[in-house]
Amino acid sequence: MSSLTDKDIKALQPKDHHYRVALGDGLFLWISSSGKKSWQYRYHVHSNNIRKEKIYTIGDFQQINLSHARELHATLRKEVLQGIDIQAVKVEKKKSYSTSQENAMQTTSTQPTVSNRRKFLTNMTQVMGGIGGIFALIPFLSSMSPSERAKSAGAPIEIDISSLQPGAYKVVEWRGKPVWVVRRTKKMIEDTLEDDEVLRDPQSVEEHQPEYTQNKFRSINPEYLVLLGVCTHLGCSPLYKPSPKSKELGLDWTGGFFCPCHGSKFDLSGRVHKGVPAPYNLEVPPYYFASDTRIIVGEDGENV
Numbered sequence: 336m337s338s339l340t341d342k343d344i345k346a347l348q349p350k351d352h353h354y355r356v357a358l359g360d361g362l363f364l365w366i367s368s369s370g371k372k373s374w375q376y377r378y379h380v381h382s383n384n385i386r387k388e389k390i391y392t393i394g395d396f397q398q399i400n401l402s403h404a405r406e407l408h409a410t411l412r413k414e415v416l417q418g419i420d421i422q423a424v425k426v427e428k429k430k431s432y433s434t435s436q437e438n439a440m441q442t443t444s445t446q447p448t449v450s451n452r453r454k455f456l457t458n459m460t461q462v463m464g465g466i467g468g469i470f471a472l473i474p475f476l477s478s479m480s481p482s483e484r485a486k487s488a489g490a491p492i493e494i495d496i497s498s499l500q501p502g503a504y505k506v507v508e509w510r511g512k513p514v515w516v517v518r519r520t521k522k523m524i525e526d527t528l529e530d531d532e533v534l535r536d537p538q539s540v541e542e543h544q545p546e547y548t549q550n551k552f553r554s555i556n557p558e559y560l561v562l563l564g565v566c567t568h569l570g571c572s573p574l575y576k577p578s579p580k581s582k583e584l585g586l587d588w589t590g591g592f593f594c595p596c597h598g599s600k601f602d603l604s605g606r607v608h609k610g611v612p613a614p615y616n617l618e619v620p621p622y623y624f625a626s627d628t629r630i631i632v633g634e635d636g637e638n639v
């Protein structure tokens with residue numbers, strides 16, 4: 336695969352399940368089922384005489400071409416050999432970047448995109464204040480018109496969330512795959528932990544979501560979670576199990592998604608548990624809010 340070129344990579348098509356193309360020395364290209372291509376580096380660290388495998392996401396193929404990815408990979412390899420914790424360095428960089436962005440937003444509040452986003456967030460906060468802590472489950476509402484079905488073959492789709500109750504979820508089809516929209520309750524939002532030792536990638540360092548959803552909720556608005564309902568192990572569709580302390584899943588279950596095929600568990604942000612067959616967090620597709628009650632799945636919004 337060392338003879339691969341940028342042109343070859345561009346031509347790689349998504350499959351039913353995500354797949355990888357190895358380029359040697361741990362560098363590989365990860366191609367998601369929605370067609371997103373990202374550079375990743377698989378390496379090993381030793382802790383207490385135990386060898387652990389780790390995956391570091393270098394970045395998106397759209398921003399990083401092959402030769403640049405090779406350069407970054409070479410630097411990362413050197414750092415790993417020097418004993419540097421490259422994941423921790425990345426998290427630190429992200430934190431300082433967010434702080435600088437926040438500062439920048441405060442000093443440029445006259446820009447229309449920022450002010451729109453703020454207004455939107457303020458509206459959402461007000462809405463969230465009125466949500467009760469109930470679970471009203473509506474398991475499957477895939478009532479799409481023929482034109483919507485045609486769109487689902489590839490084009491972005493619109494999802495109407497006006498009737499979605501707190502705690503409920505909705506399933507629609509996009510590119511032949513289930514897309515879930517979960518409306519979180521206030522309690523679900525409050526109970527979402529920044530970090531948790533049960534989770535394998537709590538910070539969503541590995542890129543299985545657009546950058547604008549790289550937060551503990553893995554969403555644009557904490558109230559609404561949008562995920563591809565496809566297990567990252569072998570592609571089964573996990574079940575929505577929002578109630579904590581379940582008989583089936585144990586007293587320490589805090590709610591989330593359970594894949595019965597081989598027992599993978601994900602929290603209510605789609606973050607994978609440690610020690611289960613699924614290697615990654617559930618994938619978040621590109622999406623944006625066209626209004627307070629309409630979500631477009633399949634493309635990024637203009638303001639991101």
Ligand code: FES
Binds near residue numbers: 566569595597
């Ligand atoms: S496909 Fe989900 S655990 Fe195997």
